[in-house]
Amino acid sequence: MNRTVMCSNLGIEKCSLRSHTCGELCWSHVDEEVTLCGWVQYLRQDLFVILRDFSGLVQILIPQDESKSELKNAFLGLTVESVIMVKGRVRRRPEGQENKKMSTGEIEVCAESMEVLNTCRKLPFEIKEFVKKSEVLRMQYRYLDLRSPRMQYNLRLRSQMVMKMREFLCNLHGFVDVETPTLFKRTPGGAKEFVVPTGDPGKFYSLPQSPQQFKQLLMVAGIDRYFQLARCYRDEGSKPDRQPEFTQVDIEISFVDQAGVMSLIEGLIHYSWPEDKGQMNVPFPSMTYEEAMRDYGVDKPDTRFGMKLVDVITAFQGTQIEFIKDALLKPGGCIQAICVPEGTVRTESVDSDSNVPTVYRLLSDTAKQQLLQMAQANAGDLIFITAGPLENVRPLLGKLRLQCAELLECYGVPVRDPSVFHFLWVVDFPLFLPKEDDPEMLESAHHPFTAPVPEDAHLLYTQPHKVRGQHYDLVLNGCEIGGGSIRIHNASQQLYILDTILKEDPSLLSHLLEALDSGAPPHGGIALGESVHEVLKRQQSK
Amino acid sequence: MNRTVMCSNLGIEKCSLRSHTCGELCWSHVDEEVTLCGWVQYLRQDLFVILRDFSGLVQILIPQDESKSELKNAFLGLTVESVIMVKGRVRRRPEGQENKKMSTGEIEVCAESMEVLNTCRKLPFEIKEFVKKSEVLRMQYRYLDLRSPRMQYNLRLRSQMVMKMREFLCNLHGFVDVETPTLFKRTPGGAKEFVVPTGDPGKFYSLPQSPQQFKQLLMVAGIDRYFQLARCYRDEGSKPDRQPEFTQVDIEISFVDQAGVMSLIEGLIHYSWPEDKGQMNVPFPSMTYEEAMRDYGVDKPDTRFGMKLVDVITAFQGTQIEFIKDALLKPGGCIQAICVPEGTVRTESVDSDSNVPTVYRLLSDTAKQQLLQMAQANAGDLIFITAGPLENVRPLLGKLRLQCAELLECYGVPVRDPSVFHFLWVVDFPLFLPKEDDPEMLESAHHPFTAPVPEDAHLLYTQPHKVRGQHYDLVLNGCEIGGGSIRIHNASQQLYILDTILKEDPSLLSHLLEALDSGAPPHGGIALGESVHEVLKRQQSK
Structure with a gap:
């Protein structure tokens, strides 16, 4: 040889x-x-x-x-x-x-x-045509599909980007890559987990939804800076942006605060950003949950375009329009609008005078002026108005806003620049939300390990629904691509939240409580999802 | 902030x-x-x-x-x-x-x-004492166990070594890190697999034993150079060097031959070798399977010490010792020995003349001289002699050799230098072995995708048991730390081996056969096991 x-x-x-x-x-x-x-x-x-x-x-x-x-x-x-x-x-x-x-x-x-x-036998399709074929066929002949330049680019881009992330974390910032088990005990709460039968009848492993508990225990173990490209599992059926198994960049740091984690992630993404995707600027802008809901009606706003939600109650002060009057009288009642630029010009449904919505015609001239001014509407723009309880109005207009953007783009109106990447932090989430099926009870907005914002901590004992969590979501072009928090490191605070606020059985998490009592450092982290690559791929395909 | x-x-x-x-x-x-x-x-x-x-x-x-x-x-x-x-x-x-x-x-x-x-509550044990405690206790309080300097060192060493491997593969040699699915169909043959029930009654996923088929399909897909730190699963219960889940450095390359893969791995290990473990030399020595069995009685020889197997038949030519005569008359009958230096001095059982084994006393003076010379024995050495069929004698002496080394070390005789790392390639394995429960039938020595040595390929159709495979094992200090092969890329050869030689149902692998027929390049690869780290840790603890 x-x-x-x-x-x-x-x-x-x-x-x-x-x-x-x-x-x-x-x-x-x-x-x-x-x-x-x-x-x-x-x-x-x-x-x-x-x-x-x-x-x-x-x-x-x-x-x-x-x-x-x-x-x-x-x-x-x-x-x-x-x-x-x-x-x-x-x-x-x-x-x-x-x-x-x-x-x-x-x-x-x-x-x-x-x-x-x-020698190659006759193929079912030409390789270059393959990406246009049905998903099923592409999956059946995956080895042919992957020969296309686009799929080759995608796989190589992912490999390179992940490698840069590893360099940043491992070589430049002292993170330790630790592999955590995937055959383990069931995690209480959270998504439905896959089970794996053992040889011992009636005994099962669970495949983890995330290494959340492992990484917290690694902090208690003094690892100081942990990361892992972690395989996670959720038994929830496939969706376009969610599959039964997926990978997340999983990070946890000791002796850190929220600003520290956010800075690290900005550095990480900046360092690993593909050259051919153009300049990217750090730090990322940041917005509170309340601001996001107020302006965009959603907690993961696509900030590449305007059409923000505006409160138009002034135009309807003392209105006689019955259903609006009713809506405003109810608790949390409000009236809000979005203005779609060129919305009447491009959409067919409202281009004749007869179709102009009744509400506008019912307004006085002053109110009409007020409304147009508040919505910053120009001739040809379309205004959507919604009245009702705030918690309904915001998400409804938020969805409408995104649908309008898509519709306009279908009509050839450029709304969002496909070559642009808008990163955004969303912070100051509520720590707890009313349970959907029992609004008197509270559940964790994210998970029960998130620490309260320090200045709100005293409210835990009096008005827990007002407590904000030290949680941060990273949003890219309207997709949530990551989320994390500073965790609770104090055993008695963790016990109080599990037991008294969430009414959960703390014995299921006794190992974690015991660990927190054994010298747990303050710590926090984040998980970045596969969706970063998804966003990149989606942009590329446009 | x-x-x-x-x-x-x-x-x-x-x-x-x-x-x-x-x-x-x-x-x-x-x-x-x-x-x-x-x-x-x-x-x-x-x-x-x-x-x-x-x-x-x-x-x-x-x-x-x-x-x-x-x-x-x-x-x-x-x-x-x-x-x-x-x-x-x-x-x-x-x-x-x-x-x-x-x-x-x-x-x-x-x-x-x-x-x-x-604040830390009172701990069950002092951290520095922890590594001396029982495995069960260390596992229960894993977060305390990991605080010890030794465990911190181990986790960080692993992270750094893996990172260097990634740099070598990804940055220096153009490998693409591809994550393959872990929820998939059952692989025919091989180890027992864990199953994961789906929502569809009677349907199960399997957790893969290795990404073998995926990586071959990636080669057919034109990825050219693939690697992955792959999580693998085997439902075979835990052993000290085998756990139900483990990670392997999984590599596959197109347009490569056996020498190419071996060179790449030597480069990889050389590049990622920890500085504090001293100099390591490449290329590694290489030995055929036949040589390994002949000299060491095992296919993963620990070459840090001698005590090689020697054929001593000359000394017993025309012997009248009944059971040796019998053994030599049977097919494959042989008589072999190992010589344990200082074996009689250090072990108590044979230190008196009365205990000197009968066989030696039965020999003529000339035969005694011949025996001592063949075994290169000096005064105080101990010679073990075994007679029987070759396929029994070799493994028996091979095991005895290792046990003697351990025993001598227990008595304080230095046999193996714990700071030394002996890498070794073992090559030219037989492609097929007789089935244990039906020696008339053949089974794959490794797996059915291994290509025959080119000059033996014609024997497939006449004397398949004589065919050598293009398989290579990497051995370190007597542990198998990796194994790989050049794969079959020709669909009809693969079909012949599955169907005619192994008598397996080829329809279970129809997807692979179809892929091989769709422009599969020549390819080969290797999987390096966790045991590299195991060996390092074991050496360190001595």
Whole structure:
């Protein structure tokens, strides 16, 4: 065997049958002997084979000389997507035959020999057409789907971005990559978990929803800075942005405050941001939960466009419109609006005068003026008005706002720049929310380990519903891509919240309570979801 | 909030409550104001608190001044392992009070203020004693166990070594880190798999034993170079070196041969080798399976010491010793020996003349001489002789050899240097072995995807039991730490092996056969097990 040690200064091809990759060849290789391995992309005019590997395409010149008819025939007999090894010499393409669209378009390789490494049977579809095919077919022939440039780009982008994240955390900031178990005990509360039967009848492992408890215990263990690309499981069926198994960048830090975690994450994303996605600025803007709900009607606002919610009660002061009067009289009653620029011009439903909504026609001229001014509406804009309890009005207008943006984009009105990335922190969430099925009871807005905002801590004992949590969500273009918190490190505070406020059985978490009592440092962390990559991929596909 | 962006050039402490870590302080910090966070290791003479964080220990001087009696009392009231934040000024220790054994022993910190971040209840054991306690107790209080310097070292060593491996693969050699699913279909053959019930009654996922099929499909997909730190599952109960879930460094490469994979792995291990483990040399020596069995009686020889198996048949030519004669007459009959240096001196059982084994006494003087010479035995050495079929004799002496080494080490005879790492490739394994329960049938020595050695491929159709596989095991100090092979990339060869030789149902692998027929490149790879770290940890604990 011909053995060469791979040292760090040797290139990619030292342990390969090839001497070069297809995509790297350029004029500087002219006159070099090369050995290439790859797939037959297509044959052209019986003269050329276009050869593909992960790095790109290169044109192979089939010899036309009579003495090489055997080699020529071998080339002409190739089926598309067959795997070959070609030896040949690089030459500059004849003048006028360069292909500017091809990165190797200045050169071609004159084949001197060729070996068929594997023959490809007839494929169900052409590779380049594949991404247009149905999801089911793409999944069935996943190995063909992944040959497309887009899928190759996606997989490589993910690998590189994750690697940069690891460098930042591990090499630059002293984080320890710790793998936590996935076959473990059930976590109380949270999502439905997959179970794994053991050999012991009636005994099951659970697959974890997240390593939340493990990472807190690692902080108690003095690891100081933990991270993991953690596989998580939720038995909740697949949705486009949620699958039964997914990976999160899981981080936990000791002796840190909320600002510290947020700064670290900004540094992390800044460091790992792909170059081809353009400039990204840090720090990210930050917004309270209350501001997000007030202005956007949602806790993960897409801040790439306006159409903010506005309170238009002034225009309806003393209104005689019955259903609005009624709505305003009820507890939390309000009247709010969003203004859709060019909304009447672009949508067909409200372009005739007869369709102008009744509410507007019922207003006095002064009120009309007030409304238009408050909504900052111009001619051709569309105003949606909603009256009702605040907790209904906000989410409703929030959804309407997003739907309008989508609708306008369908009509060709640019609303959101697809090349732009708006990162946003949302902070000051309530620590508890009324239970949906029993509004007298409280449940954790996120999870029961989130610490209260220090200045609100005394309210735990008197008005727990008013306590804000030290929770922070990271939002990108309207998608929640991460969430975290400073955790409770005091055993008695944790016990009080579990037992007295949430009415949960603290014995299920006795191991955690015991750990908090054994010298737990103040700590906090975050989990960044796969959705970062999802957002990148979505942007790219537009 | 005080927000500072973490940039790559900022140090570890920028998003932390502390200004420095305990362990980093030295004379160059003298006169600096520092803020430290950590655990109370112990109090000394009511004068000092020894503070610990992940980086090490530092001595805090408790103020003795009357005006600071409150602070002094707060210090004196601390329980061991409580978590505190101390502000103070670094000073050089008074002359003669330096502690050479402590890396921060030149300095101490004069406390100016102290905050108790968390109080520690009385612990079941002292942290430094913990590693001596029972496994069960260590697992129950894992967060205390991990506070010990040894466990901290182990976790950080693993994290750093894995990071170096990623750098080598991803940054230097163009590998793509791809996460493969863990909730998937059952793999035919192999170990018992864990199942995960789905919502659909009677339908189950399986947790994979390894990503073997996924990585082969990734090669068919043109990923070219894949790696993953892959979580694997085997439902086989826990053993000291095998747990139900474990992680392997999983690698697969297209357009590569056996020498290429081996070189890459040598480069990988060389690059990621921990500095404090001393020099390591590449390339690793390599040995055929036949040589390993012949000389060491095992396919993963510990080459740190001799005591090789020797054939001593010459000394017994024409012997009249009945049971040896019998053994030699049977098919494969042989007589072999190992020589244990100083074996009679150190072991009690054979130190009197009456105990010298009968076989030796039955030999003629010439035969005795021959035996001693063949075994290269000196006075005081012990020779073990075994007669029987070759396939029994070798493993028996192989085990005996290891047991002798352990026994001698127990008696204080140095046999294996615990600071030495002997890497070794074992190659040229048989592709098939007779089935244990039906020796007329063949089964794969490793798995059915291993390609035959090219020059043996024709034997597949005539004498399959003689075919060697392109399989390679990596052995370290007698532990198998990795194994891999060049895979079959030809669909009809794969089908022939599954169907005709192994008599397995090829329809269970129809997806793989179809993929091989869709332009599969030649490919091969390896999986390195957790046992690398195990070996390192074991060496360290000696």
